Amino acid sequence: MKLNSHTDDMTNAKFNRTAVQVPDAQARIAAHVRPGAIEKVSLESAHGRTLAEKIVAPHPYPFFRRSGMDGYAILSSDTLHASSEQQIWLRVVDEIPCGYTSDQTITPGTTARIMTGAQVPEGADAVVMLEMTESKTENGEQWIGLKRHVQAKANITPIGLEVEEGQLLLDAGTLIQAGEQSVLATFGVAEVPVFRRPKVAIFATGTELLALDEPLQPGRIRNSNSYLLRSLVVEAGGEPIMYGSIADDAETARKTLAEAVKHNDMVVTTGGVSVGDYDIMGDLVREDDIEMLFNKVTMRPGSVTTAAIVDQKNLFALSGNPGACFVGFNLFVRPTIRMMQNDPHPYLQEWTAILDEGYTKVNNYTRFVRGRIEVRNGEVHALPAAARVDESSVMITIKDSECLIIIPPDKKGIPAGELVRILKLPKGLVR
Numbered sequence: 001m002k003l004n005s006h007t008d009d010m011t012n013a014k015f016n017r018t019a020v021q022v023p024d025a026q027a028r029i030a031a032h033v034r035p036g037a038i039e040k041v042s043l044e045s046a047h048g049r050t051l052a053e054k055i056v057a058p059h060p061y062p063f064f065r066r067s068g069m070d071g072y073a074i075l076s077s078d079t080l081h082a083s084s085e086q087q088i089w090l091r092v093v094d095e096i097p098c099g100y101t102s103d104q105t106i107t108p109g110t111t112a113r114i115m116t117g118a119q120v121p122e123g124a125d126a127v128v129m130l131e132m133t134e135s136k137t138e139n140g141e142q143w144i145g146l147k148r149h150v151q152a153k154a155n156i157t158p159i160g161l162e163v164e165e166g167q168l169l170l171d172a173g174t175l176i177q178a179g180e181q182s183v184l185a186t187f188g189v190a191e192v193p194v195f196r197r198p199k200v201a202i203f204a205t206g207t208e209l210l211a212l213d214e215p216l217q218p219g220r221i222r223n224s225n226s227y228l229l230r231s232l233v234v235e236a237g238g239e240p241i242m243y244g245s246i247a248d249d250a251e252t253a254r255k256t257l258a259e260a261v262k263h264n265d266m267v268v269t270t271g272g273v274s275v276g277d278y279d280i281m282g283d284l285v286r287e288d289d290i291e292m293l294f295n296k297v298t299m300r301p302g303s304v305t306t307a308a309i310v311d312q313k314n315l316f317a318l319s320g321n322p323g324a325c326f327v328g329f330n331l332f333v334r335p336t337i338r339m340m341q342n343d344p345h346p347y348l349q350e351w352t353a354i355l356d357e358g359y360t361k362v363n364n365y366t367r368f369v370r371g372r373i374e375v376r377n378g379e380v381h382a383l384p385a386a387a388r389v390d391e392s393s394v395m396i397t398i399k400d401s402e403c404l405i406i407i408p409p410d411k412k413g414i415p416a417g418e419l420v421r422i423l424k425l426p427k428g429l430v431r
């Protein structure tokens, strides 16, 4: 392999990086995020999507006075003197199955048979359960007997009990899941205004990278990060667009980036952001037409995580090390995908947990250690991945990670049993 002839200037530029704190890095990105476009989708396909407009109740719910029991709609005043000694009798004037309304008004001495969910007829102010009545037929007329006093409003769900007309049902930015589906269906929202899933271009850089179907060769590895990122984008509610992997060649990277920016809402790359001779992405983000937001963060793994703006779109140049790529995505890319859909809580949830095993490895940057979560006796425990397999370069522990344990830089490690802050990693679809 011939020696690379880089200049000292280039090397200096690579080294000359100002590290920003994670919250500062997140704020720099947030200042540049633009909400995505809006589209309408059918309610059937709205699960997992994010509402783009608020939904206000077009009518109260329930919309009519609803019977909560199978029984009889009555005037409660008719039952004032009813008791086990004094049975009162009411004449049945109508029968109201669900889905029908009665044109009868219930007047003193009369009643209508009614089913659960049916509209209570005019005049009636209570429903009495079938089991509390006795029935008889006399001269072709039907009567029911009652032996107890029934309170006004009994077994009637009033109009608007759940929702008043004009009430805010769902705010823009709400994730549509089962409960939201039933709200939208109840109010007849068949076409739901949602944010278009941001199209996220993914490409990996690295001459060592092999496609999945290529046989292993010495010095080369398969491109796992692209697939890691693809799943993470789906989980965050984005639409991944795969641009494969490219060799460590600046011109190819420039072209691929231009193409990816042109056709997508955001670009995520992995690899080539450190200070190595072939770390092309690190150089690319310093070019004139790219506004770099940061190229070093006081965190481990992922200290070389880089973010920039190209043609008003977010570019994330994540580290090639799988662990760093994973952490960089969760801290920066996922929140951006969520923010583009107006999610009011775009960042990972922060929990407090008991550290199960002492963590002794420290340095001057905040560590985000992959870990599992166990709940024991109602308490949250964080179990860090074993030493060595928590390293930036390690791929295998990503699949077991349920949280990132935050190890602040100012401590001499944290002993077992101490409280730590953890970032809960979402598994499966958004939240």
Ligand SMILES: Nc1nc2c(c(=O)[nH]1)N[C@H]1C(S)=C(S)[C@@H](COP(=O)(O)OP(=O)(O)OC[C@H]3O[C@@H](n4cnc5c(N)ncnc54)[C@H](O)[C@@H]3O)O[C@H]1N2
Binding pocket: 204, 205, 206, 208, 209, 221, 222, 223, 224, 225, 226, 270, 271, 272, 273, 274, 275, 276, 279, 301, 302, 303, 304, 318, 319, 320, 321, 322, 324, 392, 393
């Ligand atoms: N002299 C220094 N060397 C390094 C420093 C430093 O500060 N000074 N930082 C180290 C740290 S920390 C990290 S993290 C890495 C970052 O490297 P890059 O982001 O530039 O990534 P690469 O050099 O391209 O690759 C690193 C590693 O990851 C493997 N890789 C790359 N792409 C993929 C992929 N798509 N799928 C799976 N694995 C991938 C690659 O083969 C390398 O092993 O730099 C340190 N060095």
Ligand code: MOO
Binding pocket: 299, 300, 301, 302, 303, 304, 305, 319, 321, 323, 324, 392
């Ligand atoms: O940037 Mo490296 O992943 O810090 O460990």
Ligand SMILES: [Mg+2]
Binding pocket: 271, 272, 273, 274, 275, 276, 279, 320
């Ligand atoms: Mg490198």
